[in-house]
Amino acid sequence: MIITLTPNPSLDRTISLDGILARGEVQRAVASHVEPGGKGVNICRALEASGVESLAILPGDALDPVLIALSDAGIPHLGMPIGASIRSNVAITEPDGTTTKVNVPGPVLTPAQQTELIDLVLDRADGAGWVVLAGSLPPGAPVDFYADIIRRLRARYGSAAPKVAVDSSGAPFAAAVSAGPDLIKPNGEELAELTGIPDAEALEGNPSLVAAASARLVAGGVGAVLATLGAQGAVLTTRDGSWLAQTPPMVAVSTVGAGDSSLAGFLLSDLAGGSAPDALRQAAAHGAAAASLPGSTVPALNQTKPSDVTVTQLTHPKEDVQ
Numbered sequence: 001m002i003i004t005l006t007p008n009p010s011l012d013r014t015i016s017l018d019g020i021l022a023r024g025e026v027q028r029a030v031a032s033h034v035e036p037g038g039k040g041v042n043i044c045r046a047l048e049a050s051g052v053e054s055l056a057i058l059p060g061d062a063l064d065p066v067l068i069a070l071s072d073a074g075i076p077h078l079g080m081p082i083g084a085s086i087r088s089n090v091a092i093t094e095p096d097g098t099t100t101k102v103n104v105p106g107p108v109l110t111p112a113q114q115t116e117l118i119d120l121v122l123d124r125a126d127g128a129g130w131v132v133l134a135g136s137l138p139p140g141a142p143v144d145f146y147a148d149i150i151r152r153l154r155a156r157y158g159s160a161a162p163k164v165a166v167d168s169s170g171a172p173f174a175a176a177v178s179a180g181p182d183l184i185k186p187n188g189e190e191l192a193e194l195t196g197i198p199d200a201e202a203l204e205g206n207p208s209l210v211a212a213a214s215a216r217l218v219a220g221g222v223g224a225v226l227a228t229l230g231a232q233g234a235v236l237t238t239r240d241g242s243w244l245a246q247t248p249p250m251v252a253v254s255t256v257g258a259g260d261s262s263l264a265g266f267l268l269s270d271l272a273g274g275s276a277p278d279a280l281r282q283a284a285a286h287g288a289a290a291a292s293l294p295g296s297t298v299p300a301l302n303q304t305k306p307s308d309v310t311v312t313q314l315t316h317p318k319e320d321v322q
């Protein structure tokens with residue numbers, strides 16, 4: 001069982017253009033998709049598509065379009081009523097795969113609502129294999145919101161605590177990293193920010209540098225770093241080493257949620273007893289399959305092609321991981 005917490009979920013609208021996005025112009029879209037979203041929600045959608053038991057915990061009223069869509073799709077979820085609408089995020093995709101995304105802040109969670117949400121996660125985590133803390137924080141939540149959950153899960157369940165994965169951004173991500181989660185899933189930009197590397201683009205294009213930066217986080221107490229690098233592939237770093245996964249070149253349809261699908265692929269392989277390189281291979285296969293689908297559509301395991309993924313071991317100075 002995998003529990004995800006999405007404290008700032010969204011209704012994702014993806015608008016497809018048949019040309020280039022023109023700022024300041026009126027343009028006609030050729031298609032539009034609406035899906036329940038937010039990183040943890042997407043992860044549960046991907047796990048559910050592959051028959052893996054999961055529960056999406058999120059703030060949201062029973063009649064909110066996001067919760068209705070989750071019910072209609074048969075995604076197990078637990079919504080905490082907030083008396084406000086879940087935000088709507090917009091993505092605009094161009095034929096060459098370029099995706100422009102605009103995310104809005106979302107409804108405020110009061111301190112009492114934050115406590116209630118955290119208690120839901122702590123209570124439901126009993127016996128879970130993984131708890132995934134995913135996405136931005138809603139306005140009103142303190143930066144150590146995720147870090148606090150990690151510490152409280154470990155205080156409550158001790159050696160039986162579920163493993164914790166985090167995918168967020170900015171200060172809340174950095175604070176969570178300092179609590180030593182079992183897995184983090186940054187993209188290149190987030191990894192650069194977490195490790196103080198000024199040139200994110202140079203980092204993304206250099207897998208050995210990604211491995212060395214990730215190794216510093218592992219040395220600091222993070223269990224593993226799954227860095228997703230878009231077309232450059234993905235790099236997994238653990239105390240045992242680093243591996244690079246690469247998929248055949250492709251033109252993306254929509255990259256929205258590809259990172260979430262990668263994390264879902266990693267988790268489902270890990271739950272099935274896969275080795276670190278196996279889990280990385282499935283993560284890359286899931287990410288590529290997601291990018292080939294419209295909107296934030298998630299692939300099922302049988303839509304992914306792990307045999308197309310090349311996994312190679314990377315070297316980085318051993319002292320970096322001690």
Ligand SMILES: O=P(O)(O)OC[C@@]1(O)O[C@H](CO)[C@@H](O)[C@@H]1O
Nearest residue numbers: 010037038039089103135136257
């Ligand atoms: O604003 P956040 O919480 O950082 O990201 C939200 C979001 O962009 O993440 C998912 C894709 O990863 C989308 O479903 C959703 O709109």
